[in-house]
Amino acid sequence: MKSTESAVSGDAAAKTYVAPGKYDELYNFVSGGFNGQVSVYGLPSGRLLKLIPVFSVHPENGYGFNEETKPMLQTSYGFVPWDDQHHLALSQTNGEHDGRWLFANANNTPRVGRIDLKTFKTAEIIELPNSGGNHSSPFITENTEYVIAGTRFAIPVGNQESPLDNASFKKNFKSTASFISVDKNTGHMSVSFQIILPGMDLDLSRAGKGPSHGWFFFSTYNTEQASTLLEVNASQKDKDFIVAVNWKKAEEYIKAGKGKKMPVEYYHNVYDEETHSATSRIIKEVLTLDPEELKDMVYLIPCPKSPHGCDVDPSGEFIVGSGKLAALIPVFSYQKLIKAIDDKAFEGEYNGIPVVKYEAALHGEVQKPGLGPLHTEFDGKGNAYTSFFVSSEIVKWSVKDLKVLDRVPTYYSIGHLMVPGGDTKKPYGKYVVAYNKITKDRYLPTGPELAQSAQLYSIDGDKMQLLLDFPTIGEPHYAQAIPAEKIREQSVKFFDINKNKHPYVSLGEKATKVVREGNVVHVYMTAIRSHLTPDNIEGIQVGDEVYFHVTNLEQDWDIPHGFAIKHAPNAELLIMPGETNTLKFVPVKPGIYPFYCTDFCSALHQEMQGYLRVSPKGSNVPLKWGTGEEEAAAPVAAR
Amino acid sequence: MMNLRYLLIFSLAALLALAGCGGNQEGSGQETSSAEAPADNSLVAGKTDNADPKGIGKFRDVPLTHPLDEAMVVKGREISDVKCMSCHKLTDQKLVGPGWKGVTDRRTPEWIMNFITNVDEMLEKDSEAQAMLELCMVRMPNQNLTDEEARAVLEFMRKNDGKN
Numbered sequence: 001m002k003s004t005e006s007a008v009s010g011d012a013a014a015k016t017y018v019a020p021g022k023y024d025e026l027y028n029f030v031s032g033g034f035n036g037q038v039s040v041y042g043l044p045s046g047r048l049l050k051l052i053p054v055f056s057v058h059p060e061n062g063y064g065f066n067e068e069t070k071p072m073l074q075t076s077y078g079f080v081p082w083d084d085q086h087h088l089a090l091s092q093t094n095g096e097h098d099g100r101w102l103f104a105n106a107n108n109t110p111r112v113g114r115i116d117l118k119t120f121k122t123a124e125i126i127e128l129p130n131s132g133g134n135h136s137s138p139f140i141t142e143n144t145e146y147v148i149a150g151t152r153f154a155i156p157v158g159n160q161e162s163p164l165d166n167a168s169f170k171k172n173f174k175s176t177a178s179f180i181s182v183d184k185n186t187g188h189m190s191v192s193f194q195i196i197l198p199g200m201d202l203d204l205s206r207a208g209k210g211p212s213h214g215w216f217f218f219s220t221y222n223t224e225q226a227s228t229l230l231e232v233n234a235s236q237k238d239k240d241f242i243v244a245v246n247w248k249k250a251e252e253y254i255k256a257g258k259g260k261k262m263p264v265e266y267y268h269n270v271y272d273e274e275t276h277s278a279t280s281r282i283i284k285e286v287l288t289l290d291p292e293e294l295k296d297m298v299y300l301i302p303c304p305k306s307p308h309g310c311d312v313d314p315s316g317e318f319i320v321g322s323g324k325l326a327a328l329i330p331v332f333s334y335q336k337l338i339k340a341i342d343d344k345a346f347e348g349e350y351n352g353i354p355v356v357k358y359e360a361a362l363h364g365e366v367q368k369p370g371l372g373p374l375h376t377e378f379d380g381k382g383n384a385y386t387s388f389f390v391s392s393e394i395v396k397w398s399v400k401d402l403k404v405l406d407r408v409p410t411y412y413s414i415g416h417l418m419v420p421g422g423d424t425k426k427p428y429g430k431y432v433v434a435y436n437k438i439t440k441d442r443y444l445p446t447g448p449e450l451a452q453s454a455q456l457y458s459i460d461g462d463k464m465q466l467l468l469d470f471p472t473i474g475e476p477h478y479a480q481a482i483p484a485e486k487i488r489e490q491s492v493k494f495f496d497i498n499k500n501k502h503p504y505v506s507l508g509e510k511a512t513k514v515v516r517e518g519n520v521v522h523v524y525m526t527a528i529r530s531h532l533t534p535d536n537i538e539g540i541q542v543g544d545e546v547y548f549h550v551t552n553l554e555q556d557w558d559i560p561h562g563f564a565i566k567h568a569p570n571a572e573l574l575i576m577p578g579e580t581n582t583l584k585f586v587p588v589k590p591g592i593y594p595f596y597c598t599d600f601c602s603a604l605h606q607e608m609q610g611y612l613r614v615s616p617k618g619s620n621v622p623l624k625w626g627t628g629e630e631e632a633a634a635p636v637a638a639r
Numbered sequence: 640m641m642n643l644r645y646l647l648i649f650s651l652a653a654l655l656a657l658a659g660c661g662g663n664q665e666g667s668g669q670e671t672s673s674a675e676a677p678a679d680n681s682l683v684a685g686k687t688d689n690a691d692p693k694g695i696g697k698f699r700d701v702p703l704t705h706p707l708d709e710a711m712v713v714k715g716r717e718i719s720d721v722k723c724m725s726c727h728k729l730t731d732q733k734l735v736g737p738g739w740k741g742v743t744d745r746r747t748p749e750w751i752m753n754f755i756t757n758v759d760e761m762l763e764k765d766s767e768a769q770a771m772l773e774l775c776m777v778r779m780p781n782q783n784l785t786d787e788e789a790r791a792v793l794e795f796m797r798k799n800d801g802k803n
């Protein structure tokens with residue numbers, strides 16, 4: 001019987017209790033789904049530690065609002081301040097999480113972001129050409145050679161206009177798998193090549209590892225190539241495919257000059273740690289490979305039925321398909337796949353790509369595991385954990401003999417699940433976390449929408465044990481977790497003011513000034529506990545473009561200063577110690593505009609304020625600024 | 640008045656008790672029970688006058704040179720412009736913090752160096768530093784100066800005070 005009482009046993013709370021002043025064991029990075037952010041929770045406490053804006057503007061810290069970060073959200077279709085953030089991948093070295101970067105995908109306007117785990121800031125965003133919904137992304141190879149971006153929606157390559165019917169779909173629509181290479185030292189991303197696949201929906205993906213390193217696996221649906229009512233029309237065939245891509249082979253073909261350059265246009269936005277500013281670059285070309293011509297690069301494995309997850313176990317030998325509509329879990333063997341390819345055990349071709357015989361690649365099937373298997377993660381002890389959306393449960397089973405070992409209910413409608421390191425060669429194990437889509441009956445009602453949730457289970461023993469559930473922000477899609485010790489010590493505590501290379505930095509109050517260039521006014525301002533310099537500014541006129549470049553002179557951990565000005569239509573600034581941020585403000589009416597620090601900083605925080613005087617256009621009020629020139633300060637030094 | 644006196648006695652007692660069990664080292668397993676341990680009123684209940692003129696920190700002996708090291712003076716002035724002059728004047732006037740004029744007469748070189756580099760502990764424990772905090776009401780930000788940078792700033796302060 002599924003009830004809260006039966007699910008939780010007495011010592012659960014003790015296992016998640018983290019005393020005040022103590023640190024959590026793990027950082028859990030959880031995708032924000034349709035809110036476009038990444039949230040960071042401590043495990044096992046479930047405490048929210050941080051929100052990292054990636055693809056959505058964030059008023060709390062001015063991300064996407066200040067001049068420095070606006071370029072991060074530029075695309076070839078203009079400024080796109082929102083996205084649907086689905087999956088996350090921690091960078092890996094030798095198949096283990098190394099704590100350097102976190103990659104995030106944007107599903108809607110196809111993009112991939114990189115978050116620097118020293119600063120917990122978005123460091124880079126790359127747009128993807130020839131993509132229509134970047135869903136099977138950003139999964140990663142075992143040395144972070146590539147981050148993958150597979151398209152969910154097939155679209156006409158080059159995005160030309162095309163009729164919407166099945167005949168047109170089959171003829172014109174294609175899917176692309178983009179391989180984004182990652183610079184070993186800087187982390188900088190570039191689209192290395194794209195494989196142009198037949199029109200179908202690439203759903204999820206995993207890199208091979210160990211013996212299967214050099215391969216990438218994608219699940220796919222709508223191999224029927226229907227253009228309408230996919231709920232019915234994409235469920236016609238008994239089996240869809242897992243697409244197996246030999247990317248080492250693709251690299252060979254590129255070396256041999258078999259790639260074709262295609263004109264495209266996409267943005268690459270990079271944030272510079274020293275100027276605290278992002279810049280955008282437009283890239284106009286992409287290298288493509290055609291598997292219909294290059295025959296031994298891509299193979300298809302039949303997989304029942306509308307597969308969602310396709311997950312590779314820690315040994316790299318087994319690939320677990322999860323048919324959303326299947327009543328079993330097929331497990332494929334990498335060795336058998338290679339043998340089938342060598343033996344040419346094919347059942348035919350699909351749009352010119354060889355289809356391996358199902359049985360020839362199959363390790364075996366987990367029979368009657370539950371309803372609606374979605375995703376599988378592993379504990380490093382030979383066990384797999386699969387989420388079941390329809391029957392709302394996690395099922396533990398043995399990879400070797402495919403026997404079901406245990407099952408626990410989830411509340412409610414679990415999507416992804418995550419074992420810390422469960423996607424690597426060496427899972428950390430200990431916990432499995434369920435990320436739930438719907439939370440009925442779980443929390444106090446807060447209107448029609450309830451907080452979505454995550455649930456933490458212990459997997460230390462033979463039986464899984466529910467320990468905790470906690471509300472999450474946005475839709476907790478996929479997640480990654482890493483031991484805190486791999487990140488904590490490298491955390492940036494403040495930015496060295498002497499390394500601040502922002503073009504509008506004020507290195508000390510002496511350097512503050514107001515400069516007019518036509519109708520553009522640059523205010524070089526500093527902030528320190530507890531005043532802004534200058535705090536009185538006159539001579540600004542209606543219609544001027546005023547740029548407040550505020551430098552935080554603090555050199556102490558966790559002392560950001562804020563800056564907000566009355567009627568500014570964008571947002572505030574939140575400036576980290578040693579950093580410079582810029583707020584653009586165009587006054588539309590004459591008057592006095594108070595400004596102030598928004599982030600509580602000291603006993604005299606409330607006094608950290610000032611005024612901007614805005615005069616009518618063409619006024620002869622001279623430009624004038626200053627701080628503390630009116631009153632003489634009282635002497636205390638002679639005390 | 641009565642209350643204040645009791646608080647003073649209690650806090651002195653607490654101080655002695657702490658000293659007796661070897662200070663407040665982390666992980667020493669000390670536990671306080673609400674019946675015996677009064678609130679820590681050390682910030683408001685009066686000061687002890689036994690402050691170390693060298694302050695609290697690693698600097699116990701800062702050798703001074705005569706004449707002044709002019710290279711250090713220049714460096715100290717540059718550092719001060721970026722990190723210090725937001726809050727301090729070179730005269731005896733208070734801005735946010737106290738004016739610098741005469742500081743090298745009022746404080747030992749060690750106290751100055753310890754205060755610059757160990758500001759949080761000094762503000763918590765050094766009675767002179769605490770007295771300044773009561774006056775200024777803004778904790779001096781830890782500007783994370785290196786030892787050499789702090790020494791250069793000290794040299795600039797000496798120059799400002801007309802030392803040679």
